Amino acid sequence: MSEQTPDDQRPPIAAAVVIQDGAVLLVRRRIKEGSLSWQFPAGEVEADESPESAAAREANEETGITVVNGKKLGERVHPNTGRTMIYVAFDSVEGEASVVDDDELDSLAWVKHSELTSYVPYPFFEPVQRHLDRILSK
Structure with a gap:
């Protein structure tokens, strides 16, 4: 029987917060038991990479786009998963x-500011929400 690594050691x-043409990229991820959830392209930071490189790699692996010049918005322990998230x-x-x-x-969408709550019915992590409000409300 294998042991799981505690969340604080994983x-x-x-997460890649990608903006283009006044919209943010969201992906609908397949989660256990078949439910689907809209979120940013994201994945684990590997031992030899920065969070910026990991977010760019995940955006490419999941959606085929190339992004550069990432700027860290913030990090937190996610309240639902217990995992450290870096945006x-x-x-x-x-x-x-x-x-x-x-x-x-399952799918992806470029989402305008006025449509965000249709995809994610609660506010994002505060630094991410401020970034989206500032960039997408132009």
Whole structure:
């Protein structure tokens, strides 16, 4: 029987907050038991990479886009998962986003500020919400 690593010893998760043409990229992730959830492209930070590099890698692996010049927005222990989350903002996008990792993702959407609560019915982590409010409300 294998033991699970405690959440505080597991690598942090880096989330890519990608903005393009006045919209933020959200992916609908397949989660255990088939339920689906809208969130940012994200994944574990590997031992040899920065959170910015991890977020960029995950955005590419999941959606096929290339993002650069990430800026860390903040980090927290996620209240639902207990995992350390690091949020990284990107506003330089190359390529056309599509579902590349269809084992992990169901779909994706570019979401305007006025549509955010239709996808995620609660406020984002405060530094992320402030960033979205500032960038997407222009």
